[in-house]
Amino acid sequence: MKKGVCPVCKKDGVHTCSACKAVAYCSKEHQKDHWKNHKLQCRPFDVKSSKNLGRYIVSNRDLSRDAIIMSESPLVFGPKMAGAGPQCLGCYQPVDPGDPKLLLCPRCKWPVCSNVCFGVIHKEHHLPECLVLCNNTEVAEAGNMMYEAIFPLRCLLLQKKNPRKWQQLLSLESHVDERKKDKDINHDVEKIASYICDNFLERLDKGSLPDMSREIIHFICGVIEVNSLEITTGRGEVHALYPSASLMEHNCMPNTKHCFQLDDFKINVFAATPIKKGENLSTMYTHILWGTQARRDHLKATKYFTCQCQRCSDPTELGTHLSSLKCIGVDPSDVTCACSGLILSSSADENADWKCNLCPVTLTSSHVADLISRISMDVDESIENPSISKLEQLLTKLEKLLHRNHYHCFMVKHSLIQLYGREPGYSLNNLTEAQLVRKINMCKELLSVIDVIDPSHGRIVLYSSVVQIELQSSLQEMSKRGISDLEKDRLLTEAKVQLENCVRDLSQEPPFSPGASISNLAKSHLIAVTQELKKFKVIEL
């Protein structure tokens, strides 16, 4: 398309498309008229395909950090499958089936949070499946609601409701053959298929849905588990499938970040780093704060591939040592001393032995997995009901076995920095200087790890913003404690920088989300710190 000539009327183009800058229109009206055709050319990415990745997405122009890459509505969304409990089918807020005041949808009799819940009456939310569920209200009356079946049912109904979206859903990867080989997965999907077929599909008129087979339900469940993105709304948890965002490949150092609009579950994907034309666009399918063994196991079990990204390929995880263990052997040069080496995984093969970098000690990968899973139970238990003394004791124990940046130590420190300053007897102004310094140092250690694995703070912005605010409050507290003016100025300036970074990192969080609340808190702290700095500078003058 020639830039400079309006593609609608061939007159001179004066309004250039601000996104791609590749086309110009004679008027805003013609730009609007042409959008339906132009939107596919305008998007800054192309969909490609390879044997290894299946379909994937590549940027077709240089993108600056924070540039918007796509903003798209879901193909379909619904309650999560695995472990879905009783919830309102309009807004996914958990409900208590034993509650005598429990409200029910007047048509299908499944529980709802209220008679005016937006999603219960909306045609994109509960309504389509409600018309099917109300064909068999006995299921709800007998309390036999299987919430895991709702999302697959919504997908099935797309065949009639929106055939174009149905075709897009069918083109997504399902790994159905691998899934069928897994006895547990196959059993769970069979249960869902029987529930949907026996209770609802068999009561529909013949031909109401072109495909009502058990095979298609297996396929759909695979598509959901492999491709759906999780949305935490503050009321409940929703999973959604997207036409393009679901095609992004996984990387443990992703170059995109995303957020969701909570009214319609539209996804907005942004560049987390500057991205060069031709680079693959990636996201993260697993937990960024897990170590390589746990991330790879999770990806293998749920997405059927072994990650070979830069972080997984480096036994030190880019120098962070998020997975490294301390050596349990003796110093090769002096057998009376403990070895000061680190036991590291083999990057190439996840089943290979872990080896010390200084002495001949090795551990099998299953031994490491056992050890880490036992530690994981201890950590989860302590963090569930935490106290400073309990977590400090646990950390001392962990740091004998694990590198101080190990992801289990990371989680304990992340809890500790929030307890110092809040636990009764440990309010910020009551902390001893040593405790305050400890809190500051832990915050800095956590940020130094986050800065490597998530440089833009796009993936773990809630974790990083908590650390930034804890660090700022500690620096500000330190600045009140009889120190030199120069030192006070340095501490307050550092606190201000943390808050500015925090506000910037949270700028794309949707209104009313947990991120937006932290952002408001950071903004109010920023005003206070800035005023304090100003006051202080005036006195200095």
Ligand SMILES: C[S@@+](CC[C@H](N)C(=O)[O-])C[C@H]1O[C@@H](n2cnc3c(N)ncnc32)[C@H](O)[C@@H]1O
């Ligand atoms: C969310 S889907 C992505 C879209 C998919 N490629 C398609 O064609 O529909 C996830 C699947 O893509 C493939 N995949 C994604 N990232 C990968 C990676 N880093 N290495 C290998 N395969 C990957 C795996 O088959 C995975 O199960």
